[in-house]
Amino acid sequence: MKIENWKLQIINVMYTDPIADMLTRIRNASGARKAELVLPYSKFKANLAKLLEKEGFISTCSELTGRFKMLQIKLKYGSDGEPVIAGIKRVSKPGQRIYLSMEKLPRTNSGFGITVVSTPKGLLTDKQARKERVGGEVVCQVW
Helix, strand or coil: CCCCHHHHHHHHCCCCCHHHHHHHHHHHHHHCCCCEEEEECCHHHHHHHHHHHHCCCEEEEEEECCCCCEEEEEECECCCCCECCCCEEECCECCECCEECHHHCCCHHHHCCEEEEEECCEEEEHHHHHHHCCCEEEEEEEC
């Protein structure tokens, strides 16, 4: 799939935390009731989007080719038009990394949300990390 020229303008923004930028774009797009969003591609962001898709927070994620690789995310809404993602929060930041063991991983909204953890076995939810018995860097929480 090719990217239209107007979508190339969004790549010119410089930012220090690409994951926080991705989460903010998802939060803003779902708040504005957008059907989809396009952002610069990276493997980490693609894996995070696939995890959110697998957990049912977004509809689909796909890679767009063109002058630059982009990541297209289609958001998911309930039957009443409310976004499935009620909240999304970055936990570990470039200035303050948060690493937790399996026992100390938080449960988001009493288990109704997920905590995404970057482990030696890849990106996992808090439930999967407990099952695999691994800890790691707490990337974000989604509910």
